[in-house]
Amino acid sequence: MSLRTAGSVLVVFFWSVTVVLGQDGWRVTYTTQSICTLKGSTVDLFCSYTHPSDYTVTTTFWFTKNYAVGPVNLKDDPDYKGRVTYREDEENGHTLTITDLRESDSATYMFRFTDQTGKWRYTGKPGAALSVTGFQVKVTGKTLTCITTCTLTDNPTYIWYKNGHKVKEDTSSLDSDSFSDADSYSCAVKGHEDLLSPAVFVVASRLSMDTPMSVFHNLS
Structure with missing residues (x-):
């Protein structure tokens, strides 16, 4: 893990990972640590995923809330409006960035994706646990x-x-x-x-x- 400064903003990277396996080659990899960082800072959460070669991933997003209708994309969650960005990395890596952290952002963050059929193929668990403190x-x-x-x-x-x-x-x-x-x-x-x-x-x-x-x- 490393710590760097972007202006006056705290950005935290976590490299210790655990592998969570799905069926038939579906897989998501998360950080295993409980993450504690400062209110007002910025955090990057990482995951990577794999899938069978005959499938193509078409939709990806992170979420914390899961209602009867399904998980809510953080980008569509009003509690995170304007504070969330996604970045696709090499080899099916994915980064969630949350800026201007609030103590209410303390939660477990999970990643989900679909294939070309539109089917939700896999939601990786247990996710990345984030705690925000002042x-x-x-x-x-x-x-x-x-x-x-x-x-x-x-x-x-x-x-x-x-x-x-x-x-x-x-x-x-x-x-x-x-x-x-x-x-x-x-x-x-x-x-x-x-x-x-x-x-x-x-x-x-x-x-x-x-x-x-x-x-x-x-x-x-």
Whole structure:
């Protein structure tokens, strides 16, 4: 897996795959990992497919919702309007790109295709599981922690900001013996500093080493 920056947008590629076999040579290949990435970023999901040589694939699409009438093409889903693109790759590869990710995009994404007869030949399962998260700064004792609802893929480096200025580039925690009520704190990950957490300021007078819960004020 690799991580690259397109402008200020997070683009994530996943290469670990599993093979899902259909009948008579139909096959779809997905990523096996659970994918966790940031709200506001862009993600690429990959699959590839094979079919018997006497068939031609005519229609392909990705979906998350499957109603009584059948799966809904993401391009036709109003929740994804203007944020989804497809790309056909070499050797029957297919890429789904979702931009401006929202936490509501957390779902399992599956791929489907038809042959020249118009018959839906295969829907690959289990699909690619995507989780989308934002940041929140949690305060416990004299430690600030940049927390997410899932573990970000690729173990990124965290960046801490104090009053809008970078003060540390390291892990998801920041320790200090001198928090001040006048100072605000926020966090991000390296290379994607525009995707900041909401800024908070610590109520220093309430901090102690045995603080039982988060103590902060959100400035956004």
